[in-house]
Amino acid sequence: MTPSSIRNFCVVSHIDHGKTTLTDRFLELTQTVSRVKMTERYLDSNPIEKERGITIKLAPVRMEWHTDTVSQPYILNLIDTPGHVDFSYEVSRSLAACEGAILLVDATQGIQAQTLANAYKAINQNLVVIPVINKIDLPNADIAATRKALVDSFGFEEKEIISISAKTGANLIQLIKAVIERVPAPLGDSRQPLQALVFNSFYHSHWGVIASVRLMSGTVSKGDRLQFLGSGAEFLADDLGYFLPQLKPVKSLVCGEVGYIATGLKDISLCRVGDTLTGTALIGAALPDYQEPKPMVFMDLYPVGNEDFLREKTALEKLSLNDSSLHFVPVSSAVLGSGFKIGFQGLLHADVVQERLEREFDLDLISTSPSVEYLVDLRSGKTINITSASDLPDPTLINQIREPIIELTIFTPQTYLGGVMQLNQSHRASLINQQHFGTQVQLMYRLPLVELVSDFFGQLKSLSSGFASLDWRFLDYQPVDLVKLEVKLNRQAIDPLALLIVRLRAVATAKCLAIKLKAVIPRQQFELPIQVMLR
Structure with a gap:
């Protein structure tokens, strides 16, 4: 060929x-x-x-x-x-x-x-x-x-x-x-050292980690000794072939082809998407890497039973093999026990990952409300990252707090233009540009990311009868006047219920939260004070 x-x-x-x-x-x-x-x-x-x-x-x-x-x-x-x-x-x-x-x-x-x-x-x-x-x-x-x-x-x-x-x-x-x-034929030379771009990977119970590759130059045959330039891991190509879409083994892959290579590796972290695969005898140059996806939305996932903590850890490691945007670190709560704080690309991503954990790995999970990452500039000159209200330092130590800002692009029919613009204004958005494409209108806004994760998409679909669509990309961080709402039940602070919120909305949100808690907490034979305090 x-x-x-x-x-x-x-x-x-x-x-x-x-x-x-x-x-x-x-x-x-x-x-x-x-x-x-x-x-x-x-x-x-x-x-x-x-x-x-x-x-x-x-x-x-x-x-x-x-x-x-x-x-x-x-x-x-x-x-x-x-x-x-x-x-x-x-x-x-x-x-x-x-x-x-x-x-x-x-x-x-x-x-x-x-x-x-x-x-x-x-x-x-x-x-x-x-x-x-x-x-x-x-x-x-x-x-x-x-x-x-x-x-x-x-x-x-x-x-x-x-x-x-x-x-x-x-x-x-x-x-x-x-x-x-x-579409042009692929460039490259089969006589040059092997350069293969890893664009996906998944785990096979028999072959271990399998890398999906596109050969940019060179050839690879079954039994060749290969290495990842990024991780430095070496292995023998136990099996290789095409996607038909099921795996179809062949003896070799040549320059320009797309296929798979079974690495036999059991450590999923050694095969990173975006890495360059090459030979050990003739080493090819590293290919341009992917830009590492930055998590935008954070949620804590706790197993219902603490004995499932290690099972959740193993499940997350397997999911992260072919989802390089998934980031997780262990967290603990006095109320919910041990779990993981997980970074996602958005709310749908979070929903899909949680459903996969529950269905594919038979886990019962409790999730916290979604949050975003804030930058806190301290008076000492140090900057720390926080994703929950419990991480917020003492207010006397804080110089300023910065929140993530996105560029939001919305396409909507002209009929719903007024309602869509009012929705954005109520979510602290500022209009950048407006263009017309026939009966469609493109609106571009600067919007705090935290506003997007608070059911913005659901409200947009509702007021536009499902016709509006959106896209967004991260821009930068900008200062925000943020306060912490601390919830106390029977004079005991309940950290999982604490919120970070803009000061202008703090009083109204505190009242709504207190009323909701009163409605959902069962009545007792003794006094149970419900307090929502601003810090």
């Missing part, structure tokens, strides 16, 4: 615009999976993905496309990617392993927040972007408006845009031909 017959590409879009359905049709059309074995959302292997109808993890698959013009088939390495903002780091990892990207846009919704975010990620990595309009079979599809929005937003030419229906398979052959014609 020559690299000229290989095409590495991924599919990016906003959530629910049809990426996984398109992947299913590709698998059928290329006969990678027979119609008998084909199921809906075939590449979504996790039950949670199938139940929720969302893609959580990137999924690679190798397909073959035969033509009459060339003797050997084209190798199409496709990576299916998530669409939700919480899993945007998965998209970045997929793009690094590809030369091209299909930008999929729903003809009934048009360009949305994640459409812009993912498109610019692909453009910034110099990938060839193929614009595709999906769901043209629906009666409310507005193909002309969507086509115009793609031209105006990204500068595509009319002739570049392909209209398809992933559900019915309309125009999919035209799309595959466009991938072969427009």
Whole structure:
């Protein structure tokens, strides 16, 4: 096989615009999976993905496309990617392993927040972007408006845009031909030392840690001695092969191919996503690393029984193998016992991880309310990070407190513009920019991250009848006038109920919290004072 017959590409879009359905049709059309074995959302292997109808993890698959013009088939390495903002780091990892990207846009919704975010990620990595309009079979599809929005937003030419229906398979052959014609073959030289980018990893009960790799140069064969340049770990390639999407062993992988390598390693921390895999005899240069995803939302997860603490630790270690954004440290509480403080990319990420811990590892967990990371500048000149009210130092020692600020991008129909702007103003947001895309309006705000995790998304969906979408990225930290609400029951401080809140809202929040506690705490035969105090 020559690299000229290989095409590495991924599919990016906003959530629910049809990426996984398109992947299913590709698998059928290329006969990678027979119609008998084909199921809906075939590449979504996790039950949670199938139940929720969302893609959580990137999924690679190798397909073959035969033509009459060339003797050997084209190798199409496709990576299916998530669409939700919480899993945007998965998209970045997929793009690094590809030369091209299909930008999929729903003809009934048009360009949305994640459409812009993912498109610019692909453009910034110099990938060839193929614009595709999906769901043209629906009666409310507005193909002309969507086509115009793609031209105006990204500068595509009319002739570049392909209209398809992933559900019915309309125009999919035209799309595959466009991938072969427009996406360049991978560069690199098989005669050079091995350079393989690790873009994903998972644990196998027999083979140990398995690395998903894209070969940038060189070749690798079964039995070769390899090493990770980042961790320094060495191992023998016990097994290697392709994703069909099940593991298909082969004797060797060559430059430009996407595949897997079984390392035999049992320590999951030695195989880090973004590391470079090379040989031990001829050592290749390190490839550019991924930007380490920074946790934005923090929650404490405690097992109901303290005897399950070690089981929770083992479960988190296994999940973190192929989720490099998952960060956790042990914590203890006088009320809840021992558990872990876990950093997530967002609320959906936190929800999915907790559900996986409970279902896949049979754990019963208690979670605290989500929080964000604040920077506390002390009068001594030192800066500390805190994620809960119990970590806040004495107020006399504090110079200032800084909170994380994000750039929030919202797409909403013009009908709901007034309500969306009022929602942002009530959450301490400041407007940066406003643009119109046909009947859609793009709003850009500076917003404190803590406001986003307080059911902002649910309120946005409610007032826009589900039509508004959002994307966000971290900007910086800015000073905030923050106070601590301390809760005392029977004159005893209850740390898990303490809150960090903006001073302007402190009194109103304290009153609401006291009323709620009075409603939920059972009546006693003795006096039980409920106190919510400001510090």
